[in-house]
Amino acid sequence: MSQQADPQQRELLRVCRIGRAQGLKGEVTVRTFTDEPELRFAPGSVLYTKDGSRTYTIARSRTFKDRWILHFEGVDDRDASEALNGLELYVEADDPEEMAEEDAWYPKDLIGLEARVADNPANGIESGKAGNVIGKVVDVIDGPAQSLLKIRLATPVIEQKDGSYIPASSDENDENNDTKIIKTVLVPFVDELVPDINLDEHYLTLDPPTGLIPDL
The missing domain is CATH 2.30.30.240 (PRC-barrel domain)
Incomplete structure (x- = not known):
């Protein structure tokens, strides 16, 4: 994760809400709000807080019993993952013309x-x-x-x-x-x-x- 001192003005779309920690190595379960979880949660994808001031980069992602489990870069233990509980994350909106096509x-x-x-x-x-x-x-x-x-x-x-x-x-x-x-x-x-x-x-x-x- 990283801090942006001067976040750019961008249109953001909610994709998930972080739930409970999963295991001891920083993984979290999430409630999804996207119909493209494979794309949005792919390793390397960047998610934003609502105000765009913080970013979280996905290091790994997997599914278990219809739930998505994510591991963010820099979140490497249970204490760090528990601190994220309830946080909603967003992605930048796609180009409207490309979506229409x-x-x-x-x-x-x-x-x-x-x-x-x-x-x-x-x-x-x-x-x-x-x-x-x-x-x-x-x-x-x-x-x-x-x-x-x-x-x-x-x-x-x-x-x-x-x-x-x-x-x-x-x-x-x-x-x-x-x-x-x-x-x-x-x-x-x-x-x-x-x-x-x-x-x-x-x-x-x-x-x-x-x-x-x-x-x-």
């Missing part, structure tokens, strides 16, 4: 985008609904298999006892009939369901299967 995105790029029905839906949605606004992306959630887009619906709906839906503002709703108001939905962030992302025009398109998004 590779169809790679950061969660912060997606939050706030308008979600629309894809132009040529192929997973069961009627083609006549192409271009309809579904809502807005309000969060990106890390799932065990893939990330999930949390979409706040433009028009919240009420699930009735018979399984049908009506707009939440409908006069047909009876507040005492145990109905359920649905304001958000989760959509797996995979190419098949999210075919197009347009950061310049601030929208993405969805091609969900029938039933994934209520009343669509």
